[in-house]
Amino acid sequence: MSTALYPLASLVQIEKTPSREDGIPEELELDLRAHGCKLIHEAGILLKQKQVAVATAQILFQRFWYVTSMKQFGIGDIGMGALYLASKLEECPIRMRDLINVYDELLRRDAHRLKYSTGPSSSSAHEFKYIPMSYFGSTFYDLKDALVVAEMQILKRLGFNVNVVLPYGTLVNYLRLLGLTEREDVPSKAWGYLNDALQTPVYALYAVPTIVSAAIMLATRQLGIALPSSPESCWWELFDADWEDVWSVAGYIMRLYRERTPEDHARVLSMVTKKGVRSWLEDQKPAVLLP
Amino acid sequence: MSDVAGPSTPSRKRSRWDTEEDTTPQVDKPVPKRRTKSKVTTSAGTYTPERTATPPVRSQSVAGRLRPSHSRHVPPRTEHPPFMPSRSVYCYERLNSIEEGSYGVVFRARDKETGDIVALKKLKLDEEKHGFPITALREINSLMVCKHENVVGIREVVVGDTLTQVFIVMDFIEHDLKTLLSVMPSPFLQSEVKTLMLQLLSAVAHCHERWILHRDLKTSNLLMNNRGTIKVADFGLARRYGDPVGVGGLTQLVVTLWYRAPEILLGATTYSTAIDMWSVGCIFAELLLNEPLFQAKGEIEMISMIFKLLGPPTSQTWPDFLNLPLAKTITLPAPQPSQLRQKFPYVTSAGLDLLSRLLAYDPETRISAEEALKHPYFTESPLPKHPDLFGSFPSAAAGEKRRKPDSPSAPARAADYKLLTEFD
Numbered sequence: 001m002s003t004a005l006y007p008l009a010s011l012v013q014i015e016k017t018p019s020r021e022d023g024i025p026e027e028l029e030l031d032l033r034a035h036g037c038k039l040i041h042e043a044g045i046l047l048k049q050k051q052v053a054v055a056t057a058q059i060l061f062q063r064f065w066y067v068t069s070m071k072q073f074g075i076g077d078i079g080m081g082a083l084y085l086a087s088k089l090e091e092c093p094i095r096m097r098d099l100i101n102v103y104d105e106l107l108r109r110d111a112h113r114l115k116y117s118t119g120p121s122s123s124s125a126h127e128f129k130y131i132p133m134s135y136f137g138s139t140f141y142d143l144k145d146a147l148v149v150a151e152m153q154i155l156k157r158l159g160f161n162v163n164v165v166l167p168y169g170t171l172v173n174y175l176r177l178l179g180l181t182e183r184e185d186v187p188s189k190a191w192g193y194l195n196d197a198l199q200t201p202v203y204a205l206y207a208v209p210t211i212v213s214a215a216i217m218l219a220t221r222q223l224g225i226a227l228p229s230s231p232e233s234c235w236w237e238l239f240d241a242d243w244e245d246v247w248s249v250a251g252y253i254m255r256l257y258r259e260r261t262p263e264d265h266a267r268v269l270s271m272v273t274k275k276g277v278r279s280w281l282e283d284q285k286p287a288v289l290l291p
Numbered sequence: 292m293s294d295v296a297g298p299s300t301p302s303r304k305r306s307r308w309d310t311e312e313d314t315t316p317q318v319d320k321p322v323p324k325r326r327t328k329s330k331v332t333t334s335a336g337t338y339t340p341e342r343t344a345t346p347p348v349r350s351q352s353v354a355g356r357l358r359p360s361h362s363r364h365v366p367p368r369t370e371h372p373p374f375m376p377s378r379s380v381y382c383y384e385r386l387n388s389i390e391e392g393s394y395g396v397v398f399r400a401r402d403k404e405t406g407d408i409v410a411l412k413k414l415k416l417d418e419e420k421h422g423f424p425i426t427a428l429r430e431i432n433s434l435m436v437c438k439h440e441n442v443v444g445i446r447e448v449v450v451g452d453t454l455t456q457v458f459i460v461m462d463f464i465e466h467d468l469k470t471l472l473s474v475m476p477s478p479f480l481q482s483e484v485k486t487l488m489l490q491l492l493s494a495v496a497h498c499h500e501r502w503i504l505h506r507d508l509k510t511s512n513l514l515m516n517n518r519g520t521i522k523v524a525d526f527g528l529a530r531r532y533g534d535p536v537g538v539g540g541l542t543q544l545v546v547t548l549w550y551r552a553p554e555i556l557l558g559a560t561t562y563s564t565a566i567d568m569w570s571v572g573c574i575f576a577e578l579l580l581n582e583p584l585f586q587a588k589g590e591i592e593m594i595s596m597i598f599k600l601l602g603p604p605t606s607q608t609w610p611d612f613l614n615l616p617l618a619k620t621i622t623l624p625a626p627q628p629s630q631l632r633q634k635f636p637y638v639t640s641a642g643l644d645l646l647s648r649l650l651a652y653d654p655e656t657r658i659s660a661e662e663a664l665k666h667p668y669f670t671e672s673p674l675p676k677h678p679d680l681f682g683s684f685p686s687a688a689a690g691e692k693r694r695k696p697d698s699p700s701a702p703a704r705a706a707d708y709k710l711l712t713e714f715d
Binding site: 005008012084089149158204207 | 366370373377421422425435447448531533
């Protein structure tokens with residue numbers, strides 16, 4: 001039997017992501033990836049798109065940054081392209097114009113936040129108001145070009161292998177096997193962790209059983225439910241997961257909840273476009289030369 | 292966002308690869324590194340959590356223990372392929388063009404590195420208003436998901452100079468069954484029909500198991516090599532289906548008319564795997580008859596031909612018939628029994644039973660590919676012939692000429708008869 005397996009990053013791809021090679025620190029890359037995925041998520045909600053398409057888009061988005069640097073393409077453009085592509089893959093295509101309008105609003109809102117986040121003035125004075133773009137204006141055509149290019153680049157750089165396996169079915173199976181479906185809070189917590197994990201690179205790094213095990217581990221620990229965890233009978237071994245991998249996935253997820261400084265926020269917001277990334281990199285240069 | 296330009300912008304420039312007849316186009320870019328099999332390990336991501344709970348409960352004491360063997364549903368991490376960008380079409384040397392379909396040209400080409408002969412299908416992307424066409428996505432995805440001995444193998448997808456140049460690289464197969472049937476000196480033997488049907492059914496079962504509908508099964512989409520193996524090809528209309536079918540339903544503009552199931556003809560939007568099985572039935576009949584079963588000119592004629600052969604549907608043979616959108620627009624002819632036996636006088640009763648189950652009116656009771664594989668027809672005499680014992684033919688697609696039939700046509704199958712010990 002030869003079923004096509006979904007691709008995962010190779011060790012070389014993990015050790016040297018193109019963005020890090022271009023001088024973006026690992027922490028910052030992870031934050032930018034997470035922000036790009038949040039944009040996809042919000043766009044999905046505004047478009048009333050199915051969650052499977054949104055999740056697929058986020059996974060394609062995460063894969064993309066193992067073959068491309070954020071200096072070359074912006075996380076906004078690629079997120080938009082990923083959502084457009086994933087909607088076709090999941091047989092629920094969306095209109096280009098709808099997607100472009102939604103992304104435009106999200107990006108303008110980010111720009112607005114960036115403008116007023118650093119200043120001392122209170123936010124209420126500068127309420128964000130979205131003014132729709134003109135129907136035949138150049139903004140639309142620029143965004144449309146960016147969208148078409150992004151979709152094609154995702155396909156090309158991933159070798160057209162856009163096979164994505166989502167974790168939800170596996171979660172339900174595993175919870176049944178562990179007898180954890182009695183309580184409603186366990187499945188919903190674990191489900192939530194799986195969704196949050198979409199903002200991290202784990203779906204491009206680990207097989208689904210490992211990620212599902214991590215979500216179950218976090219959910220049961222949070223709720224104080226003990227599972228057999230001593231050698232010879234470790235529950236995650238049932239699912240062919242390695243403890244180190246489960247732990248690493250959990251680490252990626254927990255990292256999302258860490259407090260960020262306003263400066264960190266502003267830095268991410270300023271780097272949504274490749275232009276922003278490039279100017280940030282320019283600003284870093286003198287600092288590197290000093291010592 | 293607006294500053295997308297530079298080398299990645301699609302342009303109208305045409306690739307030289309498919310316009311030049313020259314056999315050796317120059318490789319003007321560094322060819323991407325040959326897919327180096329990079330080593331992958333499991334403890335890949337090394338991010339260490341900062342504020343999470345206690346460190347792992349399991350300490351080093353377990354490190355020496357052997358890992359439990361993997362479940363077959365969870366292959367080791369190392370078996371997953373890495374992310375591999377598309378290579379350039381200049382990795383291939385163009386040989387000749389095979390055919391021009393409605394939405395793409397197929398070339399025969401040689402892999403410059405391995406020397407393998409492949410088929411390159413160029414996708415037409417010029418007039419796209421909705422980005423990369425969803426039909427092409429479905430085709431590529433279906434081929435990648437449905438890898439099987441009897442499904443044409445997809446090797447990779449390569450790109451030309453610009454973003455509008457995309458080629459699907461597939462294994463090159465010498466013949467298609469349609470052409471073969473028309474040039475063959477005599478129709479396939481029963482034993483050969485069984486082998487072909489088993490191969491077709493196992494491919495279809497494989498696709499259906501992976502939630503893929505082919506939606507265009509017909510003899511011209513079945514390729515055959517010189518070793519008696521057929522490969523299902525052209526997934527241009529294929530798509531994933533779900534249970535239940537998504538909003539909006541499915542289009543009725545599928546399947547070549549002669550192979551189209553009655554429920555589609557009558558406007559069903561929630562059809563499923565059974566439509567492929569009807570096509571398989573038509574192909575089975577075509578292999579027996581050596582000509583297409585229903586050669587209708589239009590949909591109305593098609594429906595009346597079906598009714599004539601199988602008798603009009605009744606509330607027993609098709610309970611849901613009247614609920615179909617177009618059922619009330621046609622008047623049923625007077626009841627009449629099925630004419631299948633008269634049409635196929637030489638097939639055994641098991642063979643006729645299989646055919647009638649494939650051509651069952653009610654999609655709910657139509658036989659599935661999985662069930663059909665276990666049908667007694669395949670275990671009764673004559674048994675399916677081993678693929679190696681099939682004759683070989685000159686390939687039209689490879690530009691080989693068929694030798695003029697020798698004088699007083701010597702039995703073209705003479706060699707086969709010597710090899711064959713079974714009776715058929």
